[in-house]
Amino acid sequence: MREIEAALITEAVKKITMEAGVRLEPDILEGLVSARDSETSGLAKNILELLLVNADIAAREKIPVCQDTGVAVVFIELGQDVHINGDLGEAIQQGIQAGYQEGYLRKSVCDPITRVNTGTNTPAVIHIELVPGEQIRIIVLPKGCGSENMSGLTMLPPSSGISGMKDFVVRQVVNAGPNPCPPLLIGVGMGGTFEKAALLAKKALIRPLGKHHSRPDVAALEEEILTRINEQGQGVQGLGGNNTALAVHIDLFPSHIASLPVAVNIQCHAHRHKEIVL
């Protein structure tokens, strides 16, 4: 049994929240570079270059990469041999609040009915998973909602099969058009139940950009859907070109014999995510 103080978790969450807001991770920067290098449209190439300049200014001057610093989605993988001295949920929320305040990040969370801003960017959306061991892995994904709003979920009949799933994903991206700030990262959750599919799609976003699923048939699907999306020609910011999406990440879970849930979580190019292991 390992003991961890709640205050240590607050401090860690605050630190990675502040970093995530202003600094894109190497995987997304490399994705933008390779998109720029492969881009066929001159305008799109220029915009991709501009996005790299933006990331550079953000990191150097600690200005958020995007003003939409998101609703904070926090994934916790909690080792079952850890004992936390204090309230884990509260520790995370305090870390988010402090990170947004001290990092000059925008507070974008409001009551869904009154639309009054909570003023702290809390509550964060927290997903906790128990895992073996005595470590805590914390991932903060500040999720911008220009892209989140373009996400969708469908409960397909199993007869629709793989082709129904592919069509739904491509249609979701095409219908989103320029709204979610392409080039995009597409998280797909396939199988499970209604809520499981959505969570799989969200969690697929935190896989390193472009790293394929371990199952070869799923990896092939990721590649095929990415190609189909990029053949549509909407391109960077919807202004044309061959880079509407940077990657498609699919995650799976077995489903009921009557059911084929498919969730598509759309992420913008300002894909901010940061993790720490305690």
Place this chain on the structure above:
Amino acid sequence: MSLPNPPAMMDQLQEVKIPFAAGVVESLQAGDLISLTGTLFTGRDQTHRRMMALLDEGADLPVDLAGQLLYYVGPSPARPGQVIGAAGPTTSYRMDVYTPRLLDLGLMATMGKGSRSQTVREAMVRHKAIYLAAFGGAGALLSKCIVEAEVVAFADAGPEALFKFSVQRFPAVVINDVHGRDYYEMVKSGKDAPR
């Protein structure tokens, strides 16, 4: 990875002063790459809801939007010594329901990102107004083009306050022109030559 240089595109934009001089809006074409210098007002979801509430009461808006450009943005807070935090565009369709009423009051241009509804497009043609897209997700870079920022109204709404910005060489793309053309549609249908 080496530090990228600012793209050459930034020096090749057509310079446009705002508020617009007579005839300028009519001269801009869907697909034009422009850079804006002058003053504009900002607003997003709550800003619009509050403006609509004022109009419903028969009150005046806090600023006269006639002839102005309204930029859909909710900036992040400025650090000490900064004019403003990140300040890129938010998605425009959420404002579609409010836009025709503001165009009726003489608003001449809106700027955000993403497509506008058919109703807004028709209202723009009727009023000879245009819609511009700023580069989404480039909020840090765009903050450098904002040289002054002042809250004019709804300060308690935080990032959703109505700001007045002074901008210098702020880059944008003309999406909807006064002739009813839509650049996103032109790209999608392949009617525009690749740039």
